[in-house]
Amino acid sequence: MAYIDLSYMKFVYNSIDLPLEEVYDYIVVGGGTAGCPIAATLSANYSVLLLEKGSVPSAYPSVLRQDGVISTLTLEDDGKTPAERFTSEDGVANVRGRVLGGSSMINIGIEWDMDLVSKAYQWVENTVVSPPNVSRWQSVVKEGLLEAGVRPDNGYNLNHIPGSKVTGTLFDNQGRRHGAVELLNLGNPKNLRVAVHATVERIIFSSNAPRRSHQAFIRGKGEVILSAGAIGSTQLLLLSGVGPESYLSSIKIPVVHPEPYIGQFMRDNPRNYITILPPFQLDASTPQIAGITSDFYIETFSGLPFSTPPFSVFPDPSFSTKINSTFRQIAYKVPGPLSYGSLRLQSSYDVKVGPNVRFNYFANPLDLARCVSATRKIGDLLSTNSLKPFKAQDLPGIDGFNFFGPPLPMNLTDTASLETFCRDTVATFWHYHGGCLVGKVVDGDLRVKGINALRVVDGSTFKFSPGTNPQATLMMLGRYIGVKMLKERLVCKACYSCNIIQHFNRDDLYPK
Ligand SMILES: Cc1cc2nc3c(=O)[nH]c(=O)nc-3n(C[C@H](O)[C@H](O)[C@H](O)COP(=O)(O)OP(=O)(O)OC[C@H]3O[C@@H](n4cnc5c(N)ncnc54)[C@H](O)[C@@H]3O)c2cc1C
Structure with missing residues (x-):
């Protein structure tokens, strides 16, 4: 276009x-x-x-504009602005x-x-x-997903099929x-x-x-x-x-x-996520890749510069400080979902x-089990060689990342703590x-x-x-x-x- x-x-x-x-x-x-x-x-x-x-x-x-995504979402809602805010009864x-x-x-x-x-x-x-100009970070996460077992590599693909792929986008080059x-x-x-x-x-x-x-x-x-x-x-x-x-x-x-x-x-599909701050600056990107399994979908976006906490992008109130343009968020979504409200x-x-x-996120145990399974997969992803350069310290496994906001639980075999993580970090995928x-x-x-x-x-x-x-x-x-x-x-x-x-x-x- x-x-x-x-x-x-x-x-x-x-x-x-x-x-x-x-x-x-x-x-x-x-x-x-x-x-x-x-x-x-x-x-x-x-x-x-x-x-x-x-x-x-x-x-x-x-x-x-692609680089206006976050500023559009953070415009103060004056009753006319293009993003109308609301907070569900789930908070x-x-x-x-x-x-x-x-x-x-x-x-x-x-x-x-x-x-x-x-x-x-x-x-x-x-x-x-349009097909995207895939940014370096997006390529890294796609490689990491393949290493972590989200296969096959479906290349650039417009279909919703299991594996890792580059997606189409509304943003042209x-x-x-x-x-x-x-x-x-x-x-x-x-x-x-x-x-x-x-x-x-x-x-x-x-x-x-x-x-x-x-x-x-x-x-x-x-x-x-x-x-x-x-x-x-x-x-x-x-x-x-x-x-x-x-x-x-x-x-x-x-x-x-x-x-x-x-x-x-x-x-509403719950969005759970981790955000990391790598030790160097990197390009900004809206999501261009997706990891798809029957239980969850993984996407990522990164480094979109902003000076105020982006409403609904980072709902955690601890994101009240200005951060520089290096953040990387890896987000995952439960398909369906089965939980519902009114x-x-x-x-x-x-x-x-x-x-x-009200959406009653995770009221259905299967939604929660899928979130737990996705959280474990994020652990696998963070442990890959592809993601290693993004650690603040050279430590094994998921150790060594500088998390911004809630860190991934260290013990990925402890289902109860993963369930708590899912409930505590739930946001919306809109x-x-x-x-x-x-x-x-x-x-x-x-x-x-x-x-x-x-x-x-x-x-x-x-x-x-x-x-x-x-x-x-x-x-x-x-x-x-x-x-x-x-x-x-x-x-x-x-x-x-x-x-x-x-x-x-x-x-x-x-x-x-
Ligand atoms: C921040 C955000 C990020 C998202 N990211 C993605 C993504 O990356 N990929 C993706 O596929 N989907 C994404 N989605 C979801 C997707 O955009 C929506 O599911 C989809 O656009 C909804 O389409 P719709 O036609 O149902 O409603 P909408 O597109 O929301 O259209 C409803 C329209 O009706 C108007 N309207 C409402 N009430 C009245 C009224 N009383 N009188 C006159 N007009 C009225 C509204 O102003 C609006 O323009 C995202 C959504 C949001 C909000």
């Missing part, structure tokens, strides 16, 4: 500049990782309004994207999980993926980010309208509802698509009266459609008040998902069960976080469902009964 293609800017508007009332074929709520590709795809044949509560990425230049600091392009614009940019839906992946990959926002460039400019600073408050299921300052409607066989992310879509459904009946009634939200599983099965509203009327989320699970809340085509013309297309539908990292699958999903919807409309053209059903099920959406 030679440059960042900003052609989408010609159909991006500030929400206050849009007419007070408009009608579209499709309204997509949330211009994120899945929302951008689905909006672009549907615009091929139909009018589409994409509503994003955040700003355009260029409003925050650090968003568009783990976290962030979610609040910018056109969603979390794909603030993330670390790693992983491309090519799969059966290869055409949709290809569409995405051609626009935003000039350090520029290419996120989901660029998929909008593939839309039809005549049909696609994107509104930023457009916070959707709720979906109204009746054309007789009280008027709002801005309102948008869908027509005919159109649909509303929620792509506001695991937390945003789940919150919006509850605020709109779709959710567990007794819960909604208890907080005085009129029940439009009872659905017991909304807000249930919220999951989401509950903090405010029953104000969408701007984030919900309470791959939280669930809340509107497929099979429970939405059907296989991601339609909300029992409601016509409403779908949820984002990470809230996932039972497991897919791939080594989820964003490729989310972009693919937006494209895939969009193409399927276009095909459905072609089939439906001749179908009289279908027209009647749609006629009696118009959804109205009232963005502020």
Whole structure:
């Protein structure tokens, strides 16, 4: 990719500049990782309004640069900044994207999980993926992983397969980010309208509802698509009266459609990590390699300069001092996970008040056992010849490293101390998902069960976080469902009964 293609800017508007009332074929709520590709795809044949509560990425230049990753995550959250902070009830600091392009614009940019839906992946990959210029540190860790038995060497590979590999990345060789926002460039400019600073408050299921300052409607066989992310879509459904009946009634939200599983099965992959300070300066890098086994995935990043403690990157309060640019973090993730929690509203009327989320990290013993097994593998990795030069002192095994923050337990045979390490150092990989699970809340085509013309297309539908990292699958999903919807409309053209059903099920959406 030679440059960042900003052609989408010609159909991006500030929400206050849009007419007070408009009608579209499709309204997509949330211009994120899945929302951008689905909006672009549907615009091929139909009018589409994409509503994003955040700003355009260029409003925050650090968003568009690889060396801006940490500074974006550490920007003080003023209610508008691209990384919206929240802390789960587990006490783990976290962030979610609040910018056109969603979390794909603030993330670390790693992983491309090519799969059966290869055409949709290809569409995405051609626009935003690059092979990385692998840094020295990343190569060292990959060699170390191979020495430690995470084999085979899968070279540069976009598949999620066991072994060690170099991954694709959103950052090109000039350090520029290419996120989901660029998929909008593939839309039809005549049909696609994107509104930023457009916070959707709720979906109204009746054309007789009280008027709002801005309102948008869908027509005919159109649909509303929620792509506001695991937390945003789940919150919006509850605020709109779709959710567990007794819960909604208890907080005085009129029940439009009872659905017991909304807000249930919220999951987040635990991130555990060690950070070392080698005795010399080395290049900075975002993750470019991955070690994959059935029990855990290992990644690393390094030396990103910062002057304040990076929120949610190093949640440990002891990281309050300024450190130089030499740190190396080796992080590992439990796949799945099996442990889950739930989401509950903090405010029953104000969408701007984030919900309470609990993930119950390691509640399931298998998640903990996998973390223990990964921690042992980190011990093997640190004991390899590849990692030796990074020791502060020439000592055997895992001894001799200068740990920054919690050190790896010295006795790797003591399962209890490894379990304590897992629990005590748990952070987030930011791959939280669930809340509107497929099979429970939405059907296989991601339609909300029992409601016509409403779908949820984002990470809230996932039972497991897919791939080594989820964003490729989310972009693919937006494209895939969009193409399927276009095909459905072609089939439906001749179908009289279908027209009647749609006629009696118009959804109205009232963005502020
Ligand atoms: C810091 C960080 C690092 C990560 N690193 C990686 C990585 O390296 N690789 C990887 O594959 N994945 C990574 N992830 C995870 C991945 O980015 C997310 O899982 C994925 O982007 C989520 O996609 P989504 O479409 O479900 O939601 P999002 O991309 O978050 O999109 C949701 C959008 O909806 C908008 N929205 C929410 N509520 C409303 C509302 N009421 N009205 C209007 N708009 C609304 C939000 O502003 C946002 O733009 C990371 C995530 C984070 C936060």
